[in-house]
Amino acid sequence: MRIQSPPRAVLATALLSLGACTVAPDRILAPAVLAAPVSTAITPGTCDYDRTDASLTSAGWAKAFDEPFSTNLSKWTVWTGGAFNNELQHYQASNLQVANGILSITARRETVIGATTPFNPALSSFDYTSGRIESITHFSAGQKTPNVRFAARLKLPAGYGMWPAWWTYGDQWPTQGENDIMEARGNLPFEYSTAYWYGRRAGVNQVANSAVTIQTGTSLTECWHVYEVTWSKDVLTYYLDGEVVDVKSGGMIPNMFRKQQRLVLNVAVGGNYFPNLDPSRIQPGTLLVDWVKVFTR
16 A cells, blocks of 8 residues: 655665775664654564465566575675764674574674774774675666566564665665665564655655555564565565565656665664653664565566
């Protein structure tokens, strides 16, 4: 369903300088995003849902990327340093583990000194660590592949302050667009949000009214679920366990056609996604990832 959102502020991200001028690839989340409209229907979801590739290939989809996390992270780059949005974590490789066909991204309470961001080498102190990976391969909905489908099977971390995300974006942000397939708060295990962002100039988002909160009837932290989006020229269609939960159309979506985006999985700690964050309540947790796949048609 398409849920209409109330107006919210246009967002921007700062320019950071490291040698040449570089645009930070994360967005600054304004407080209004915390009040994203809630879908009027509860999506039941299916606990421990999984799906065979045949259900998509039989419908004409061709698999363009397959990550079963059976060996290593050679298809990904690992983010090292802090991030944006007033998040509290330092991202580092030691918080990522691949074992038994599962990627674990674990947030920990520990004090480290590290780069403020990968774009700002100035050292900062962090009270938490976590992990973030980005695919080396980029994908695009364009003339040759007018439809792209991003899918991941995830079990989300529980606990206040946990901000897991499954999303795509490209440099320079937001000129290639950003697609938030799943963002959640660990203390709210029956809801997550979708959104997209785009701007014609680096560092300036032009999209308003895109965020929607999806309510579920099945826990996102106790069960595995499959989170997907199909990206076409004019429409973004979001799925939970094979069921459509949100459709966004028009707006700036056509401007993203032919743009290049990479896949991202991460667990942030705290940040602007939590209203009136109380650091004393933070409970670190782990995002589990079974697989990530991309299909085109």
